[in-house]
Amino acid sequence: MSSGSFYKNLVEESLICGRCGNCRNDCPVYKEIGWESAAPRAKISLAREIFARNSEATISPEYAKRISQCTMCGACTRACAARIDLQSLWRDLRAKLVTDGKAPAAYTAMVDNLHDKKNISNFANVTRLDWAEELDEIPENLDQEPGADVIYFVGCVSSFFPRAAQVPVAMVQLLQKAGVNYTTMGSEEWCCGFPMLAAGHAAEIKEFARHNVDTVRKMGAKTLVTGCASCYHIWSHVYPEVLGESLGFRLVHATEMLAELVTAGKLVPNELSQTVTYHDPCDLGRNSGIINPPRQIINSIPGIKFIEMATCGEEATCCGGGGNLQGADAGLADAIAGNRIKEAAATGASIVVSACQQCEQMLEKAARTEKLPLQVMDVAELLLMAIED
Amino acid sequence: MDTQISENLKTAFGDRATTDLFERGFYQRDLAPVPDFLVNPIADTLPDIVIRPKNTAEVAYIAKLAAEKQIPITARAGGSTVYFNTVCTRKGILVDLNGLDQIVAVEQEKSIVRVGAGMTWWQLERALNRIGLATCSYPSSAQAATIGGWLVMMGYGLGSLKYGPVVDQVISAQTVMPDGSVQELNAMSKPPVSWLAASEGTLGIVTEIELRVRPQPETEWHGLAELEDARQMQLFIESAVLSAAIPFNLHFSDPGCNALRHRLGLASQRAATAYTVAFDADGSEKETAAAQKNYTKCLQITTAGDLGEEAEHEWQHRFFSLVLKREGPSLLGAEIWLPISSLAAYLHDIELFESRKNLGLKSYGHVVTVKHAMVMTMFNADERNTIGYLQGLALVKKLHDIGANHGGSPYGVGLWNTPYVGRCHTAAELVELKQRKKLLDPNNIMNPGKVYQAPLLLNPALFSLGMDLLAATTLVYRGKIGGERV
Numbered sequence: 001m002s003s004g005s006f007y008k009n010l011v012e013e014s015l016i017c018g019r020c021g022n023c024r025n026d027c028p029v030y031k032e033i034g035w036e037s038a039a040p041r042a043k044i045s046l047a048r049e050i051f052a053r054n055s056e057a058t059i060s061p062e063y064a065k066r067i068s069q070c071t072m073c074g075a076c077t078r079a080c081a082a083r084i085d086l087q088s089l090w091r092d093l094r095a096k097l098v099t100d101g102k103a104p105a106a107y108t109a110m111v112d113n114l115h116d117k118k119n120i121s122n123f124a125n126v127t128r129l130d131w132a133e134e135l136d137e138i139p140e141n142l143d144q145e146p147g148a149d150v151i152y153f154v155g156c157v158s159s160f161f162p163r164a165a166q167v168p169v170a171m172v173q174l175l176q177k178a179g180v181n182y183t184t185m186g187s188e189e190w191c192c193g194f195p196m197l198a199a200g201h202a203a204e205i206k207e208f209a210r211h212n213v214d215t216v217r218k219m220g221a222k223t224l225v226t227g228c229a230s231c232y233h234i235w236s237h238v239y240p241e242v243l244g245e246s247l248g249f250r251l252v253h254a255t256e257m258l259a260e261l262v263t264a265g266k267l268v269p270n271e272l273s274q275t276v277t278y279h280d281p282c283d284l285g286r287n288s289g290i291i292n293p294p295r296q297i298i299n300s301i302p303g304i305k306f307i308e309m310a311t312c313g314e315e316a317t318c319c320g321g322g323g324n325l326q327g328a329d330a331g332l333a334d335a336i337a338g339n340r341i342k343e344a345a346a347t348g349a350s351i352v353v354s355a356c357q358q359c360e361q362m363l364e365k366a367a368r369t370e371k372l373p374l375q376v377m378d379v380a381e382l383l384l385m386a387i388e389d
Numbered sequence: 390m391d392t393q394i395s396e397n398l399k400t401a402f403g404d405r406a407t408t409d410l411f412e413r414g415f416y417q418r419d420l421a422p423v424p425d426f427l428v429n430p431i432a433d434t435l436p437d438i439v440i441r442p443k444n445t446a447e448v449a450y451i452a453k454l455a456a457e458k459q460i461p462i463t464a465r466a467g468g469s470t471v472y473f474n475t476v477c478t479r480k481g482i483l484v485d486l487n488g489l490d491q492i493v494a495v496e497q498e499k500s501i502v503r504v505g506a507g508m509t510w511w512q513l514e515r516a517l518n519r520i521g522l523a524t525c526s527y528p529s530s531a532q533a534a535t536i537g538g539w540l541v542m543m544g545y546g547l548g549s550l551k552y553g554p555v556v557d558q559v560i561s562a563q564t565v566m567p568d569g570s571v572q573e574l575n576a577m578s579k580p581p582v583s584w585l586a587a588s589e590g591t592l593g594i595v596t597e598i599e600l601r602v603r604p605q606p607e608t609e610w611h612g613l614a615e616l617e618d619a620r621q622m623q624l625f626i627e628s629a630v631l632s633a634a635i636p637f638n639l640h641f642s643d644p645g646c647n648a649l650r651h652r653l654g655l656a657s658q659r660a661a662t663a664y665t666v667a668f669d670a671d672g673s674e675k676e677t678a679a680a681q682k683n684y685t686k687c688l689q690i691t692t693a694g695d696l697g698e699e700a701e702h703e704w705q706h707r708f709f710s711l712v713l714k715r716e717g718p719s720l721l722g723a724e725i726w727l728p729i730s731s732l733a734a735y736l737h738d739i740e741l742f743e744s745r746k747n748l749g750l751k752s753y754g755h756v757v758t759v760k761h762a763m764v765m766t767m768f769n770a771d772e773r774n775t776i777g778y779l780q781g782l783a784l785v786k787k788l789h790d791i792g793a794n795h796g797g798s799p800y801g802v803g804l805w806n807t808p809y810v811g812r813c814h815t816a817a818e819l820v821e822l823k824q825r826k827k828l829l830d831p832n833n834i835m836n837p838g839k840v841y842q843a844p845l846l847l848n849p850a851l852f853s854l855g856m857d858l859l860a861a862t863t864l865v866y867r868g869k870i871g872g873e874r875v
Contacts, residue, residue: 006653006715015718015772018711019420021469021533024487025509034441034488035407036415036468045415053773062411079532081711083653310519 007085010092014048016082017041023076023086026311028318028336029069029325037066040076040086047093064102067093069332072198072323073282078314087287090323094200106327107199114208118190121160126187131158131165132172139176144219145183150175150257151221152184153212153235155228156191157357163364164357170380171227171254177387178266180257182225188215192231197238198324209239216249223250225257227380229281229356230322233288253284255355255379259293262300262383269386271303276382277349279309279340279363280316281356294355294379301386307347317343319354321362337366345372352376390437390460390481398438398482401450405441405488413439416483420471421805422719422772427779431846432804432838434476436463436483443488445563445571445596452594453569455482455834463836464594466507466535470542471724472803474589478838486537489596492516501560503599506537511708523605525552529755532708537562537595542801543587543726545757547638547669547707550630552603554757556586563597567830571596584825589803590836592829606671609637612684613700614693615663619643619736622664625691626729629668630759632686634679638669638755640707641762643736645751649713655706657699665696667703713751713767721781721870722767724800725792727754729762735795739766742791746784746863748871763800764792770870777868783859784870786852807843808852 007013023040024030030039037043043066050057059067070090077086097103110120118125131154132138141148152171158164175182190212193205212235216224224247226232232253240246252260261267276298284290291313298306311317320326320336341363344352352367352374354360364376377385399406407413417434428434437460442448455462461481468475477483489507496502500522504513510531514524526548528534539546540562544555552558561575562582572593574582584592616622622641629639642650642665651661668687670680688695706712714720727735736752743750754764766788770781789799789809798813799806806813814822823841826833843849 004654012718016714018714018720019418019422019468020530020711021467022530022708024467025511025532034405034485035412036439036485037412039415042415045418060411062409079708081532081709082714083709083712310516315515 005085005088006083007088010047010089010096011052013084013089014044015052017044017048017084018082019045020081022079022081025079026075026315026317028071028073028075028320028339029332032332032335032339033069037062038069043067043093044089051096059097059100059102061102064097067097068104068328069325070323071282071318071320071325071333071336073318074287075318078286091197091200091202094198095202096200098200103200104328107324110195110324110327111199111201111204114191114196119160120156120191120195123160125190128154128159128187128189129184131168134165134169135172139172141183142172143184143186144188146219148181148183148219148221150180150182150223150225151216151219152182153189153224153226153231154184155226155231155357157361158227159189161357161361164361167227167357167360167378167380170378170384173384174258174261174267174380174387178261180261183219185215185219192234193238194230194234195324197234198322205238206242209242213239213243213247221249223252225252225254227254227357229253229284229288230358233283236288253288253290253293253355255284255293255297256290258380258383259296262297267383267387269301269383272301272386273303274351275305275307275349276351276353277307277309277344277347278312279319279344279352279354279359280312281354281359282316282318282322284355285316286314294353297379297383298353301383307349309343309347311343319359319362321358333362334366334369337362338370341366341370341372341374345374350375351382353379353382355379391458394454394458394460395438398440398451398454402440402442402447405443406438408438416465416485417476419468419473419476421473423805424775424778431844432473432476432478433480434473434478435480436477437480439483439485441485441488445565448484448565448594448596449569449571451482451484452565452567456568456832459832459834461834461837464590466538467509467530467533469530469533469538470801470803472801472805474542474801474803474839476804478804481834484594486535486594486596493597495520497522500602500604501599502602503597504536506595506598507535509533509535510539517602518605521605522602524548525558525601525603526555529707529710536598536600540595540598541585541588541590545763546755549757550639550759551635551637554586556583558601560599560601562595562599564593564595566593567835580825580829589801589840591826591840592835608674608677609669609671610677610681611670611700611704612668612681613660613696613703614666614668614684614688614691615659615696616666616691616693617664619664619733621691621693622666623729623733625666625687625693626732626756626762628687628690629666629683630729630756632683634670634676634683636668636670636680636683638667640667640669640703640753640755641665642753643751645749646713646753649716649751653712653715655712657696659694660696660699667700669704710753717769717771719770719772719778720767721770721785722765723785723788723792724763724765725789725797726800727762727764727792727795727797729756729760731795731797732762732764735764735792735797738791738794739788742787746871748784764797768871774869776866777870779859780863780868781870783856784863786856787860802840804839807840808847808849810841810843811849
């Protein structure tokens with residue numbers, strides 16, 4: 001039976017929408033804003049009026065704002081009774097914002113920066129491995145080592161944002177301890193391109209896809225491991241589509257690789273007496289189907305008490321950090337993160353673990369804002385803690 | 390509505406009240422994309438103000454003000470119906486109840502919960518499952534439909550066959566009455582809670598409900614029977630509901646539906662040419678084993694085939710019926726409350742109608758009592774093609790006529806089914822319903838224009854004549870309707 005996307009185009013899909021409202025149930029934006037105009041079905045209704053029914057209506061400032069108020073978490077796609085691939089629809093709708101000159105200024109700034117720097121920060125791409133200075137000793141094989149079996153695709157957030165730098169620091173220590181023959185792409189790692197997709201510049205992602213895929217092929221690695229959930233989703237779902245070819249090497253998320261290494265006995269965690277909950281990143285769980293490996297890692301640590309949040313797995317609520325929402329409406333993104341961290345706190349856990357550095361940043365900030373005694377960390381950090389303990 | 394009243398409400402509710410045109414526009418329709426030129430002569434659907442209350446006291450405040458000033462007040466939550474049941478007909482105040490979405494109390498051992506009326510059925514089901522409980526029934530629109538909304542509609546869906554309509558599970562309902570008072574309605578109160586069922590929000594606004602639920606089923610089991618024709622399908626259903634091991638849900642589809650689902654990759658080639666009945670059982674291991682025996686017996690009686698693992702797939706897709714719209718892009722149809730004993734005869738007449746009109750008709754339905762099913766018969770249309778869409782609306786009336794010939798009636802009234810109100814109720818029932826309305830809402834401000842009487846332009850005689858003439862125009866020229874893809 002088919003479970004793939006039926007998506008055709010914005011016009012046809014907006015007509016197919018039956019306005020049933022299934023999409024509202026788990027939409028983090030609608031839940032926070034509360035007005036019908038923030039519901040996915042309302043945004044589609046206006047798209048139908050403007051683009052499918054050829055009315056005289058245009059994208060108003062209010063509508064442009066609502067279009068940008070979306071984390072692209074995919075909860076609506078999962079619920080849609082007409083099986084509309086709504087993430088594709090949101091991308092097309094944002095492309096219309098760009099065409100009409102109504103996209104948020106943050107989108108343009110982000111895309112310009114990506115073309116200029118090849119990453120989402122203000123730093124030059126040659127500083128991509130600066131996080132490694134946190135290591136006691138920088139491994140010789142870290143930067144574009146020829147002949148490595150595995151390439152670790154670090155991701156922009158981990159590479160350039162101080163808090164998230166602890167994640168690659170943990171990851172490479174784990175790879176070293178497990179005896180994995182790995183390297184990174186160093187300054188040849190470009191942003192995966194997800195921010196372009198979410199900013200309505202989908203066509204421009206091809207240049208980034210081409211560069212990244214060709215670099216991995218040139219380096220000859222058999223496996224690419226991504227630390228970031230959105231990078232993983234882009235590599236697995238978008239690159240093959242935009243390039244029209246398969247990757248030609250194995251792609252795994254860090255949690256899959258670490259779970260394999262634990263299962264193989266190459267990483268053996270010690271006892272850790274902590275109560276832990278796990279936040280499923282949307283692009284890893286719901287949108288890529290990677291749900292068990294992070295749980296497998298957490299549950300492999302003796303002494304851990306693992307408690308699921310009220311919404312988890314495919315149903316997990318978004319952290320607010322996706323879809324370039326921070327750039328368009330930072331307050332809304334923070335409010336959504338606040339809702340999620342409260343859900344985490346309700347489990348009674350002292351540590352919230354995730355597997356996406358953007359999610360971790362959002363949740364950590366929310367925990368501080370809400371004054372909740374929760375430590376937020378990546379699965380790799382938790383595992384390293386258990387191994388070193 | 391007086392501007393000063395709007396301003397006062399905005400002051401009272403802050404950013405939870407709006408008169409912004411952009412926002413109010415989204416509350417002008419439900420699922421039915423009826424064009425403006427048909428709606429505007431009949432109803433004034435743009436609310437003057439939309440308010441999102443957070444609790445019963447706030448709803449009561451609004452209702453009291455509306456009663457004093459005689460302002461129409463329309464409650465809305467999921468907005469997932471198709472007959473304008475929750476759309477204003479005389480402007481006024483629209484109360485968006487989605488914010489009343491909390492579980493208020495749980496009595497685990499007694500399997501009783503008290504919940505906000507704006508919570509969706511799927512939110513409730515998931516929350517209950519986490520503590521080992523489950524709802525007794527929920528609508529096929531569970532992800533959008535709310536607890537209060539389903540109560541004041543007909544309240545039949547998945548689980549109704551085994552546990553009855555939702556009103557049977559409601560112990561009490563906190564209700565804001567049309568005069569703004571708050572009453573806890575139950576079986577003994579005056580009025581009783583049963584008055585709310587199918588009242589479509591015309592007698593009061595339900596804000597909280599105490600609901601009987603059940604322990605979460607230990608097991609579930611799904612079967613999918615493949616039947617040769619509609620008569621065998623009817624026999625299968627009649628046999629299945631006779632057993633003590635009655636299933637949680639029985640859902641049937643004709644070959645039109647199954648063929649479309651096959652084209653979409655959602656059903657097998659075998660199913661594509663068959664009538665199918667999905668048989669969904671849950672409960673203790675003993676109960677599901679007994680239900681499975683019941684299913685096997687029904688297969689033997691009807692010499693039906695078993696579609697094996699496809700049953701589980703169909704169950705997983707139980708909320709995705711709108712996938713049938715993918716070849717539309719619009720769908721028009723009639724949802725009919727039909728005696729099971731007439732199911733085959735009804736489908737036979739639908740086939741005859743199809744042979745004359747070539748609409749690509751497809752039908753599916755849920756068996757919701759041992760005697761009745763809700764049947765949806767539909768065809769493709771394109772809302773952008775005005776002539777075709779109008780002709781389609783006229784042909785929907787023909788489908789309702791076929792249903793009526795077999796003892797059927799429209800499921801739900803709202804505004805658009807008011808021409809059929811005489812089919813939905815006997816004359817005596819209608820007198821009784823109108824008396825209730827007059828008693829509780831003498832000024833007719835609570836969701837006016839629905840349920841009881843058709844507006845002038847939808848007067849049954851006029852409507853019938855107009856629709857029949859419009860349907861006849863298809864003999865001369867036919868717009869974009871019907872077919873696999875219009």
